[in-house]
Amino acid sequence: MAKFDETPIIQDPAKAGILAPPPIREHATAAMRCWPGKAKDHKAIDLPEERVPDWQQKAIAKLGELLEKNKALRVYMDICVRCGACADKCQYYLGTGDPQNMPVARAELLRQVFRRYYTLGGRLFPDLSHAAEFDEEMLEKWYIYFYQCSECRRCSVFCPYGIDTAEITMAAREIMSSIGVATKYVTEVVAKVYERGNNLGIPPLAWIDNCEFLEEDVEEEEGISLRFPVDEQGADVLLVPPSADNFANVDTMIGYAKLFHLLGIRWTTSTYCNEGGNFGLFLNYYNLKKVNKRIIDAARMLGVKTIIWGECGHAWRAGVLTPTLNGPMDMFDPPYPYHISQFIVDMLRKGALDGKIDKSANDDYLVTYHDPCNPARSSQLIEEPREVLRASCNRFVEMPADTIREKTFCCGAGGGLLTDEVMPIRMAGGKPRAMAVKHVGANYLATPCAICKAQLPEVMSYWDVPVQVGGVIDLLANALKL
Amino acid sequence: MPFVQLDGIEVEVDEDGFIQEPDKWTEELAAAIAKTEEVEELTEDHWRVINYLRGYYQEFGIAPMIRKLCKETDFKLKYIYELFPSGPAKGACKIAGLPKPTGCV
Numbered sequence: 001m002a003k004f005d006e007t008p009i010i011q012d013p014a015k016a017g018i019l020a021p022p023p024i025r026e027h028a029t030a031a032m033r034c035w036p037g038k039a040k041d042h043k044a045i046d047l048p049e050e051r052v053p054d055w056q057q058k059a060i061a062k063l064g065e066l067l068e069k070n071k072a073l074r075v076y077m078d079i080c081v082r083c084g085a086c087a088d089k090c091q092y093y094l095g096t097g098d099p100q101n102m103p104v105a106r107a108e109l110l111r112q113v114f115r116r117y118y119t120l121g122g123r124l125f126p127d128l129s130h131a132a133e134f135d136e137e138m139l140e141k142w143y144i145y146f147y148q149c150s151e152c153r154r155c156s157v158f159c160p161y162g163i164d165t166a167e168i169t170m171a172a173r174e175i176m177s178s179i180g181v182a183t184k185y186v187t188e189v190v191a192k193v194y195e196r197g198n199n200l201g202i203p204p205l206a207w208i209d210n211c212e213f214l215e216e217d218v219e220e221e222e223g224i225s226l227r228f229p230v231d232e233q234g235a236d237v238l239l240v241p242p243s244a245d246n247f248a249n250v251d252t253m254i255g256y257a258k259l260f261h262l263l264g265i266r267w268t269t270s271t272y273c274n275e276g277g278n279f280g281l282f283l284n285y286y287n288l289k290k291v292n293k294r295i296i297d298a299a300r301m302l303g304v305k306t307i308i309w310g311e312c313g314h315a316w317r318a319g320v321l322t323p324t325l326n327g328p329m330d331m332f333d334p335p336y337p338y339h340i341s342q343f344i345v346d347m348l349r350k351g352a353l354d355g356k357i358d359k360s361a362n363d364d365y366l367v368t369y370h371d372p373c374n375p376a377r378s379s380q381l382i383e384e385p386r387e388v389l390r391a392s393c394n395r396f397v398e399m400p401a402d403t404i405r406e407k408t409f410c411c412g413a414g415g416g417l418l419t420d421e422v423m424p425i426r427m428a429g430g431k432p433r434a435m436a437v438k439h440v441g442a443n444y445l446a447t448p449c450a451i452c453k454a455q456l457p458e459v460m461s462y463w464d465v466p467v468q469v470g471g472v473i474d475l476l477a478n479a480l481k482l
Numbered sequence: 483m484p485f486v487q488l489d490g491i492e493v494e495v496d497e498d499g500f501i502q503e504p505d506k507w508t509e510e511l512a513a514a515i516a517k518t519e520e521v522e523e524l525t526e527d528h529w530r531v532i533n534y535l536r537g538y539y540q541e542f543g544i545a546p547m548i549r550k551l552c553k554e555t556d557f558k559l560k561y562i563y564e565l566f567p568s569g570p571a572k573g574a575c576k577i578a579g580l581p582k583p584t585g586c587v
Contacts, residue, residue, distance in 0.1 A: 035497045184497070188584050199585030206542035213550050244586040248571075250549050277586060312586075418586060420498060420572075450586035 012097075012431075017400040017439025019432045021088040025097035032425050034147045034183035034417075041184070044191035045287055048180030055179040056134055060117050062178045063110075066171050067118060073171055076163045077114045080104065086155035086165065091409045092148050095428030103155035103165040106145050110172050113138065139181065146172040147183055148425055150415030151282065152373035157406050169415075170281075177284045185419035189279040190287050193294070198243035198275035207271050210246045218254060224482050226257045231302065232268035238299045239267050239340075240276040241310030242450035245471075249453050252311055255473035256340065258480050263352060267308075273298035276315030277450065282416035289325045292318045296326050305333045308340050311471050313372035313414065313449035320379040339375075341384040341448060341472060348391050353480075361479040362393035368442035369398070369472075370433060370456065371408035372449035382406070385448055385472045392476040399436040409433045411447075413455035430459030438465045445469045489514035500575075500582045507579035519573040521566060528565050528577075530555050535578040545575055545583055 012022045039049040052058055067074045086103040088094060093101040100106065112132035115122035122131030132138060151166040159165070176182060192201040202210070211228035218226050228246075229235065237260070245253040246269070260267045273294040280287030299307045309319045319337045323329055329336045347353055369389055375381035382405050389396050403409055412429030437445055437460065445456060445467045456469045485492050486499075489510045494502040499518060501507060512532060513524055521528065534555050538546040545551075548570055552559055559570075566573035571583045 185584065192584065200583065200587065201544060201585070203543045206544045209542060210547050210550070213547065217549065217553065242586050247547055248587045250547065454586050 014435035014439070017436040018402060019094050019435050021094060022097035024099050026099060028096045028098035029092075029101065029148060029425055029428075030098070030144060032148070032422050033144050034185060034419060035421055037182040037184050037187035041187040041191040042180060042182065044194055045187060045283075047177050047182060047187065047284075051180045055139075055181075058179050059134055059139075059175050060113075062175045063114065063171070064118065066174060067114070070167070070171070072164070073167055076107075076165075076168055077111055077118075079161050080107065080111070080163055081161070083160065085158045085160055089155045089158045090149075091152075091154070091412060091429045091432045092150075092425060095412070095431045096425065100141075100145050101148055103149075106149055107163075107165050107168045109138070109141055109145060110168050139176075142172050142176060143181060146176070147416065148422070150373065150410045150413070150417055150429070152410035152414055153377045154373065154407065154409065157377065173282065174284045182283060183416060183419070186279050186282050186416040190283060190291065193275060193279070193291055197270075197272055197294070199277050199279065200243045200247055202243055202247065202274070204271035207246065207269070207274055211269070214246075214250060214254060214257070218257075224258075224261075226254070226261050228253070228257055229266075229268040231271055232266070234303050235266045235268035236305050237265055237267040238295075238302055238304040238307045239269055239310055240273065240295050240298075240307060240315065241269070242277045242312035242315060243275045244277075244450040244454065245310060246274070249311075249450060249471060251474040251477070252453075252471035255471060255477035256310065258477040258482060259344065259473065262356060262480055262482060263347065268302060268304070270298035270302060272301065276309050276312045276319065278314055278318035279416060281314050281318050288318060292322060293326045295319075296322065296329070299332065306336065306338060307332060308338050308343055310340055311448035311450070311473060313374035313451060316381060317374035317378040339381055339384070341381060341388055344388045344473070344476065345384045348387065353391070356481050357391060357476070357479045358481055359392060359394050359479055362444075362475050363395065365393060365444040365468075365475070366395045366397060366442045367393050367444045367446055367475065368396070368437060368440050369404070370411065370437075370445055370447040370452060371404055371406075372447055372452050373408060373410040373414055375448065376408045377406055381448075385446070388472050388476055389446055392472075392479045397440045397442060399440050403432065403436040409436070411449075411452040411455040412459055414451055418451050418455055426455060427459060427462045430455060431463060434459050434463035434465050437467055438463070443467055444475070446472045446475060448472045496582065498576075498582055501579055504579050512577050512579065515577045515579075519566065519568055519577060521573070521577065524577075525565075527557070527561075531557070531562060531565060531570070531574050532578045535574060535580060539578070539580050545571065545580055 042049045113134045116131035121129040146169050149169040153166045156164045189199045278291045280291040322337050409432040413426045
């Protein structure tokens with residue numbers, strides 16, 4: 001991994017788990033960019049294969065279209081008063097000190113273009129109006145800095161006007177995708193979903209093989225006969241986990257299986273859609289909608305009663321939008337959309353797990369909870385995972401109040417940044433979380449998100465914080481008396 | 483896509499150095515890629531991992547689960563990291579000529 005010890009970033013101090021705002025470091029991350037998308041992936045997801053010849057006009061027209069469709073965006077363009085409340089709230093600014101990573105400065109890249117083409121002052125007197133052309137240099141800045149934002153919305157929590165800066169990043173990425181400018185990581189993942197049903201590109205036979213392997217492995221290791229059903233017609237529940245759960249985070253996958261086994265619920269996964277994660281969210285509305293629709297289609301094809309979303313942050317951000325994106329869900333049993341943590345809390349309250357949990361099984365762990373940005377700030381999932389953790393272990397601590405719940409920090413790799421070429425940004429962006437974990441001294445960091453689970457072990461090792469990262473349901477499963 | 487000279491053969495690689503033409507993979511090429519991944523010499527244990535990865539990939543079109551890799555090779559994950567410092571998904575897959583894993587891993 002590319003360390004960046006030579007920069008002073010690593011020495012910025014934290015006090016009581018809170019990272020102090022760094023000194024300004026102009027252009028600190030101006031050279032860090034994601035690899036550009038490949039023509040074949042662009043084609044697979046209906047993006048222009050390369051930058052279109054009349055890209056400037058197209059982009060300006062697209063901005064006009066978005067302003068027309070999305071009235072909130074129009075308001076966000078107009079009402080910012082540059083108060084600076086958001087400036088030191090972004091983990092990428094806190095981690096890097098690059099002033100262009102202050103949310104207000106990042107948004108200004110779009111606002112300047114907006115003023116140039118969509119305000120009278122900007123059209124007539126661009127210099128006086130702080131307006132700017134959408135030229136090659138501006139596009140370059142957009143590509144770099146709108147892909148140094150994880151769309152996590154932490155800045156929005158602190159904005160006195162309620163401006164959702166993530167919406168501004170999303171608009172900029174939407175405009176760039178419309179002219180054929182996107183990143184390799186995000187476009188490749190969306191293309192894999194259409195080709196193979198999931199972000200990792202696990203083909204159906206490999207998915208089945210993984211499930212069979214887990215059945216044998218759990219039987220051998222724990223003497224428990226669990227099932228990991230695939231494509232079971234007429235099951236009660238379709239589980240849509242992040243595909244990483246059936247690849248890297250298998251303790252989470254085993255957790256789902258143990259819980260459903262104990263409750264006697266007939267569940268299944270689908271090889272048509274074995275992914276809740278939605279990278280369309282990081283790209284454009286068209287793909288967001290199309291990726292999410294696969295979940296509904298899979299559920300209808302299998303004839304299940306309900307869908308349960310697994311431990312995936314952006315899946316849930318898209319998931320709660322399902323009725324808006326894809327139409328009514330009234331063919332399913334309510335409640336919907338339904339998250340696994342909500343389901344567990346419902347089971348706890350109904351008493352379905354009474355006497356079946358031995359919390360002392362987790363006594364070796366001092367557990368803390370990392371709120372993934374999407375569940376905490378975009379999809380109302382704050383208390384439920386905590387309730388599951390309190391029911392599963394005796395030793396639970398919270399990190400400092402300014403770093404959790406709706407004020408949580410992104411892990412540093414959300415929004416399509418979980419890719420190696422921007423590793424320095426990821427490690428810097430993960431620093432505020434690392435300092436908070438270090439402060440409480442937990443040895444288990446629970447989080448219901450596959451991106452966080454892939455990013456945080458690297459962050460913790462980089463910042464020398466000895467902690468195991470795992471799922472929420474992993475701890476519950478560990479305490480279940482099967 | 484860039485081309486690199488490895489072991490005297492010109493191969494196409496992606497931005498992260500993963501080979502794009504699996505047919506050009508040879509044991510000699512693996513040894514040359516290994517040097518770029520802080521693996522000076524490929525021992526018998528390295529080959530056990532590489533051969534399992536390749537066999538699985540040829541059958542299923544994707545890398546195996548990490549847990550399965552550990553079980554089938556009878557190596558602990560920590561030892562696999564000792565063999566391949568950048569890990570099974572990155573270093574080991576790269577040397578074995580598999581594509582780079584994507585998604586949330």
